[in-house]
Amino acid sequence: MTTVTELLDAWPLADDIRIIPRRENLLLQPPPETAMKMWREHSLLQAVHFPNEYIAADFSPPKDIFCGDTLRLEWQQMNARQPFYHRNADVDEISLQVSGERTLMTELGSVELRPGDFSRIPVGVAHDNFGRKEVHLLFYIIAPVTDLGHVALRSEVKKEGPFPGWKKATPSAIEMMTECLGARGCDIVVSMADEDLLLDPSLAQSTSFARSGEALVVQRATAPRVSGSQQQHPEWLYKSATVWIGNVNLDKTDGKVYSRHRRADAIQYQLEGSRTLVTQRGTIEMHPGDYICIPKGCAYTNISKGTCQYVVILTSEIASVKAPYCKMASETSMEMVEAIRKDAAS
Template sequence: MGTVHEHLETFPFDAAPRVFERKEELLLAEPLPAPIKRYRDHPPIEVVHFTPTYVEQPFAHPRGVYESEFLRVEWQTMNNRQPFYHRNCDVDEMSYQVCGERTLMTDLGTAELRTGDFSRLPVGCAHDNYGREDIHLLFYTPAPVAELISEDRRAGLVIPAFPGWEAETVNELITECLGGPGNDIVMAPADERLILEQVEREAEPLKVLHPEATAPGTTWLYRSGLIKIGRAYAESSDGRVYRRVRNAEEIQYQISGHRTLVTQRGTLLLEPGDFVRIPVGVAFTSIHPEPSAHITLSSAREVPQVSEGTRRGERLPVAELDRLREGIGR
């Protein structure tokens, strides 16, 4: 049997993990027969896939992928303008720009977002979006959330906000909780120019992060008491180091490259546009001969999947995993 290493990690990952040696065939095997069953039957891990390239379609509300009482993850596509400004009373809202262009207009400044950009709307920030062949991800979680790296740039006052923009009276929607359906408080008209000019009276404008695309390992970007969001990159991986997070589950979104995700609940080939959730305490690793990048979101509480799955993991024999490793690292 081949030997691998397991890193037993503790969220929020401020201390070094414990490291164990494991026989990989046993780590991924079914339990041995026993006179009394002391474990539950769990479903295999599951992928939710949304196309990572823009496809023309009518305006639609964001599509929920994972959601709990304290975190919501959404996928959104736009080729138009949002029909109202939104201001939430409880959560910070992070976004990742998958493709296309998006003008983010807020009372903390206006910013042009491009592929690879991250942004955070602090709690209480009024905002609107104008997307052009845009796809972006959204992460809502109770405030406060802090940035963990320096910004790439800051938003500012931009009038007109985009070509063809004219000041108008617009609707402003105030929401509570995670800001989803049923969380509205009030909607009322507002002067858009006054909203956008508010940035000149603010000490902290909106920040845009753009982590280095080929920075090895995980670049942590945002942190709250219950979650951390980062960007992970590796030139290649032979998957001989497994991770097991004892007190958090992990949601991943594949940005680029193809990667074989190996877990104790099945193995999956991931491609750009794939979401996957790894439950707390499940050991996992990745195998890929070419560069791979993904978003990683660690959550100290369970975040159930609310979108229909696309495909499920299957158990692969270790001999097949060794075949996938051939040539990696040589």
């Protein structure tokens, strides 16, 4: 009979953690039928999928994955320049470069993004993208959002153009301001703008910029991989009042430490490698490009035969799935868990 550890926390509202010893078979076992059942029947978890690699296609709008009142997560691929400058009225816009290369051009300067790079565009800052056979994720989060991770790069000067494959918008560029988390159809106003003025960070006139010397910041995850029965807490990269974003690196892991968030749903995105996600609402294989939401109060753990990397987004506000499901978890049983654990150990 396996004894495991459960970590019960209140993320993203507090850092306190309660450590609870558990009999794993009881933790994963639903109660028997009784004459007066006072609980609901919960469905098994399901996952959605978007490819991590570019697939040749005409330019198209991003695809929504999850969306709520304080968070929207979308997938986009590009092999061209975005046809307008975008300015958010209500959110900080965070991106994760999944594959390929992308130039991000903003009023705070420009940066070249490579796979694994996270960037944050502060609310109200105009920006444009030029992607080359690339895929990236966008996280729209009600501002303000705080940077917490390792700073790998800061923009310092404006991007000199034209550069290969890019042409300046002449005689002027389109600029769009949006509300409601940057969603389509939420534009406030669309106008024209001088691109040379937009792309020169020395002309930024915000008192906040002047005080802090604010630049466009690129972060990369740096935490080492862990293995065995160790529990890898996410390396937190961003925090807002309602949303935390972090990165998890796993090595060969036996899944004997469970997590449970009493105040937050956990959206997970598989970036590299594969793992088995074991939960009180089913067991499912997570492969690159898979997304899943583990509801608050549901205990879960990972069993991994090799190295893998995934992104976790904790949100205290519901963010409903907007993409079609591609697969469903299987009923969790101790026989299944022990077989997976044995295979991972071999």
